[in-house]
Amino acid sequence: MTKGRHTTEHWALVAETDALIELVAGSPGHGLARLDEAVERRGGDGGARRARARLARIRSLLHLSLSNPDGAAAVLARDLSDGPAARIERARVALSLGQTGTALNDLRAVSGAHLSTRQSAEAAAIDAAVLLRISATPRRTAAVQRLGALLDRSGLRLPLALLPDPDLARVVAALEAEGYAHVAAELPKRALIGDVEPDGLLSKRELAVLEQLMHTSSIAQIAAANVVSANTVKSQLRSIYRKLGVSNREDAIAVTVERHLLASVD
Known part of the structure; x- marks a missing residue:
């Protein structure tokens, strides 16, 4: 019976539904394994662009449930064309x-x-x-x-x-x-x-810069406190903003407080 379900033209929908059931049941690892099995069972059809796009959302959700955002992002970049669903x-x-x-x-x-x-x-x-x-x-x-x-x-x-x-x-x-x-x-x-978890999101040097950023917006003061050049601070700030998904000091401070990024620095 299981084999028949995955040999129909709607196999991708069936595979997506099965994986979603596993996700809701709290078994994302099992869901991802079942999804991979369904794709492999279909051979060439499983790797077709249309099939990958259909399964991209559930695959990404499974990776997120497994605390693997990098894997989720990679799936979306590889399998889902830019559009509302991808966004x-x-x-x-x-x-x-x-x-x-x-x-x-x-x-x-x-x-x-x-x-x-x-x-x-x-x-x-x-x-x-x-x-x-x-x-x-x-x-x-x-x-x-x-x-x-x-x-x-x-x-x-x-x-x-x-x-x-x-x-x-x-x-x-x-x-x-x-x-x-x-x-x-x-x-x-x-x-x-x-x-x-916030641990590992920023490097130790970036955390040191972020700690100073909480107190001052002066590049020179941050550089002096960390005994590095102003250019180094600018580069580290760009990296910090990118990782936090912000574009200014105020938002960086808000995210830092929200995620307790400096809790282990004191």
Whole structure:
């Protein structure tokens, strides 16, 4: 019976569904293995561009659930053409890494696109999660209300469960505050997507620069404190901003506080 399911023309849909069931059940490793088996069973069809694109989203989600954002990003870059679907999934990866600026940029790119109900809800969930991570903005409440309305009308709940664990708690609390407690009432006790630990995100030298950046914006002062050249500090700041997904000092400070990046430095 199993063999027959994977020999139909809809084999990719079947494989995607099987992998999603494993993900929701808390077995992403098993889900990824089953997905690979299904692709291998199809031979040449399994490696076809269309099939890879169809399975890119679930494969990326499985990697994220296994706390492997690099693997998730590689899958999206290799198998999914640039478009709304890719942008939403890239925003999810960026969110899991704490790269709020990158996530917002990807979501901004799909703001005027025609999206399915599921895509709209997932984009709204990521958008609300990002805004709840950074300093308060006038758009935060509106984003939470929009998410609540989308989930209420559609009956979808998976867009919430596919948020990183710390974000899920924040978004659920925000929804409850806006009168949408019922949309999160039957969620799993844990998020399906783990959060990437901040350890290892920045090098020791970058952490030293970041620590000084918390106190001053002066390149010269940061360089003096770390006994390096101003050019070295500029290079390290570019790397820090890129890794954090931000473009300025204020956002870097916000992400640092949110993710407790300097907790082990003191």
